[in-house]
Amino acid sequence: MTQRLHELRRSLLVSLWFMLLTFPIMVIRVNTITGTIRWRWSNLALIGIGSFVISVVWRYAMQRKTGEVRATGVFAQVGARVGAGAEKVRTVLDSPKVRVRLVSGLLAAAVAYPFLTSMYHTNIMITALTYVVLGLGLNIIIGLGGMLHIGYAAFYAIGAYSYALLNMYFGINFWLALPIGAALAGLFSLLIGLPTLRLRGDYLAIVTLAFAEITRLVLQNWQQVTGGAAGIPNIPRPQLFGMTMRLHQTTTFVYFIMLAVVILTIFVVHRLENSRIGRQWVAMKEDYIACQAMGVSIAKAKLTALGIGAVWGGLVGVIFAARTTFINPASFTVWESVIILSTVVLGGMGSIPGVFVGALVLMLLPEYLRPFAQYRMLIFGALLVTMMVFRPGGFIKKRRKAYTITEAEKQSVIEAGAEADEDTEE
Amino acid sequence: MVLDVQKLTMDFGGLRAVDHVDLHIQHGEIVALIGPNGAGKTTFFNCVTGMYKPTGGEIKAGRPEAEIQSIKGLKPHIITKHGLARTFQNIRLFPEMTVLENVMIGRDCRLKSGIIGAIFRDPRTRAEEAQVVKDSLLILDKIGLAQWANEAAMNLPYGAQRRLEIARALATEPFLLLLDEPAAGMNPHETRQLVELIRRLRDEENLSIFLIEHDMSLVMNLSERIYVMDYGKLIASGKPEEVKKDPVVIKAYLGEDVSA
Numbered sequence: 050m051t052q053r054l055h056e057l058r059r060s061l062l063v064s065l066w067f068m069l070l071t072f073p074i075m076v077i078r079v080n081t082i083t084g085t086i087r088w089r090w091s092n093l094a095l096i097g098i099g100s101f102v103i104s105v106v107w108r109y110a111m112q113r114k115t116g117e118v119r120a121t122g123v124f125a126q127v128g129a130r131v132g133a134g135a136e137k138v139r140t141v142l143d144s145p146k147v148r149v150r151l152v153s154g155l156l157a158a159a160v161a162y163p164f165l166t167s168m169y170h171t172n173i174m175i176t177a178l179t180y181v182v183l184g185l186g187l188n189i190i191i192g193l194g195g196m197l198h199i200g201y202a203a204f205y206a207i208g209a210y211s212y213a214l215l216n217m218y219f220g221i222n223f224w225l226a227l228p229i230g231a232a233l234a235g236l237f238s239l240l241i242g243l244p245t246l247r248l249r250g251d252y253l254a255i256v257t258l259a260f261a262e263i264t265r266l267v268l269q270n271w272q273q274v275t276g277g278a279a280g281i282p283n284i285p286r287p288q289l290f291g292m293t294m295r296l297h298q299t300t301t302f303v304y305f306i307m308l309a310v311v312i313l314t315i316f317v318v319h320r321l322e323n324s325r326i327g328r329q330w331v332a333m334k335e336d337y338i339a340c341q342a343m344g345v346s347i348a349k350a351k352l353t354a355l356g357i358g359a360v361w362g363g364l365v366g367v368i369f370a371a372r373t374t375f376i377n378p379a380s381f382t383v384w385e386s387v388i389i390l391s392t393v394v395l396g397g398m399g400s401i402p403g404v405f406v407g408a409l410v411l412m413l414l415p416e417y418l419r420p421f422a423q424y425r426m427l428i429f430g431a432l433l434v435t436m437m438v439f440r441p442g443g444f445i446k447k448r449r450k451a452y453t454i455t456e457a458e459k460q461s462v463i464e465a466g467a468e469a470d471e472d473t474e475e
Numbered sequence: 476m477v478l479d480v481q482k483l484t485m486d487f488g489g490l491r492a493v494d495h496v497d498l499h500i501q502h503g504e505i506v507a508l509i510g511p512n513g514a515g516k517t518t519f520f521n522c523v524t525g526m527y528k529p530t531g532g533e534i535k536a537g538r539p540e541a542e543i544q545s546i547k548g549l550k551p552h553i554i555t556k557h558g559l560a561r562t563f564q565n566i567r568l569f570p571e572m573t574v575l576e577n578v579m580i581g582r583d584c585r586l587k588s589g590i591i592g593a594i595f596r597d598p599r600t601r602a603e604e605a606q607v608v609k610d611s612l613l614i615l616d617k618i619g620l621a622q623w624a625n626e627a628a629m630n631l632p633y634g635a636q637r638r639l640e641i642a643r644a645l646a647t648e649p650f651l652l653l654l655d656e657p658a659a660g661m662n663p664h665e666t667r668q669l670v671e672l673i674r675r676l677r678d679e680e681n682l683s684i685f686l687i688e689h690d691m692s693l694v695m696n697l698s699e700r701i702y703v704m705d706y707g708k709l710i711a712s713g714k715p716e717e718v719k720k721d722p723v724v725i726k727a728y729l730g731e732d733v734s735a
């Protein structure tokens with residue numbers, strides 16, 4: 050109990066820190082024309098409450114992970130029941146046959162989607178898929194790398210502005226801008242990561258949030274280059290061999306680009322998880338002192354997660370700019386970062402299907418439940434807290450595929466080893 | 476010489492946990508570091524392995540066939556790569572990873588594949604990954620843990636966990652193995668196995684061994700030279716028989732039965 054009170058106090062301190070640090074940018078608004086200052090106190094309250102909630106959720110999740118907190122009574126029962134149901138679904142899904150069918154069914158549905166529905170629905174789906182990629186990207190940093198990052202929208206912004214600006218000044222086309230935007234986002238992530246590697250948990254969050262806000266402010270105030278708050282209009286849509294496409298054709302085209310990026314992201318994240326770097330990430334989260342004592346460079350492992358995670362933000366940023374043909378800094382606020390974070394936490398930190406489902410649900414529900422749209426933030430918050438209590442692992446809890454070896458493989462390796470020994474002795 | 480420590484000093488604020496300690500280890504030796512609780516033994520290990528940055532002194536180490544060089548103040552993972560591997564007084568395995576994966580992490584510092592390899596899984600990366608599994612399994616077999624390869628590390632019996640820490644350290648290809656109380660919490664049978672294992676490693680793996688231990692019978696029976704610390708200072712060193720009789724040492728242990 051005292052432990053929990055202690056944690057709550059820490060969270061309170063963190064939120065006070067946030068309020069103090071973001072005060073100059075979030076609260077004070079100088080109107081240079083009239084020479085007056087507007088105090089936006091409501092922002093301060095929002096930041097305070099928001100950061101407090103995030104910090105509590107994060108600390109709670111961390112404690113849950115180390116098994117220090119256990120839900121009791123009703124919570125435990127409900128949690129257990131939901132968990133059992135999820136396990137049942139999972140065992141069905143574990144069969145490779147079911148899996149192949151499910152994936153091919155999903156893929157077929159995804160390919161047919163734009164032809165079966167209207168442009169309106171296709172557009173909504175493009176947005177949802179965008180958040181799937183953003184979620185998966187952030188998931189590399191949070192779920193795999195174990196670092197709390199709440200400035201992910203900055204990478205999205207960097208990607209979008211890379212394309213818009215490179216196109217405006219140098220006439221660089223969409224396809225060339227894609228890798229450039231992705232690389233720039235990764236680069237910025239590394240630059241901000243280098244000096245902050247020692248920070249952990251919610252302290253790192255403060256720095257990433259500040260970084261995102263500074264990025265947005267630079268975009269907003271560097272009038273001569275970025276067009277300031279008015280943004281950049283007339284960004285060209287994606288081209289296909291110079292063909293002229295009508296609007297709905299372009300929409301379908303963008304949809305397929307997004308779909309390809311989603312598949313690419315899933316593929317890459319999956320490969321990373323089951324590789325040397327994936328192993329390092331798991332070990333680093335389980336015991337980082339032992340991990341570095343075993344010869345793993347924690348700095349390198351963390352920077353890798355930061356860099357590769359950010360790349361996806363940059364990539365979809367470019368697509369976003371090309372799709373909306375107009376961007377301004379207002380699209381990349383703190384809330385954008387918080388929404389992306391919510392998709393990861395709700396869906397299931399570290400779990401690919403979890404983040405996928407989380408992003409789809411969080412993006413599609415509000416679109417189709419318009420009357421509730423204005424309460425979106427409230428519902429997000431409530432959902433987040435409820436999930437933390439009942440199912441802290443998210444909708445679909447991460448389950449790591451441990452490296453195992455069959456008995457036969459084991460025997461053959463050991464026997465071969467013994468023979469090799471004899472050879473050297475002779 | 477594989478390890479040469481001179482005037483090593485470590486301060487924590489006002490507390491001098493290690494005070495001008497000189498210590499050296501020859502190739503192939505088994506050397507013990509003993510002393511009462513809080514003497515600064517673990518701190519000494521932490522300085523040598525880079526977990527702490529020493530306040531003063533010099534630490535040099537190197538493979539027997541190479542020149543020894545300064546490793547003072549280097550990062551832990553660099554020192555491990557240089558060839559010094561350790562275990563922890565309080566077991567620090569990766570609890571949810573399998574026994575095999577724990578050893579695979581030990582191999583990590585000898586691997587080359589990077590991100591591009593992870594994504595494209597080119598033949599070289601695949602070969603390297605297959606080799607890691609093979610090497611790790613052979614190490615497990617050598618330490619007698621192969622039957623648990625697929626088990627989560629936390630499910631292992633206590634003695635086996637301690638041995639897994641040794642297996643994981645071995646996987647880094649060290650020339651010097653630093654063991655912090657490897658027999659702590661083991662029963663007499665497990666301790667005997669451990670003594671045998673340590674001897675075998677020294678003989679077969681071309682290793683030097685540096686261990687901290689409270690179990691006096693183990694220390695006297697296993698080590699060829701002993702260093703004794705008390706309150707951060709080196710108070711005695713020499714062969715087990717000499718140290719055992721040293722009045723200063725007996726006084727430091729104050730009633731603790733050194734000859735047991």
Ligand SMILES: Nc1ncnc2c1ncn2[C@@H]1O[C@H](COP(=O)(O)OP(=O)(O)OP(=O)(O)O)[C@@H](O)[C@H]1O
Binds near residue numbers: 487512514516517
């Ligand atoms: N990180 C640290 N910060 C401050 N003091 C420390 C730190 N690590 C160790 N000490 C202090 O240094 C002294 C030596 O501790 P150390 O753990 O090295 O003892 P030890 O010889 O390993 O004892 P034991 O046999 O109980 O393991 C102790 O007084 C301890 O409190």
Ligand SMILES: [Mg+2]
Binds near residue numbers: 516517518564
């Ligand atoms: Mg100790």
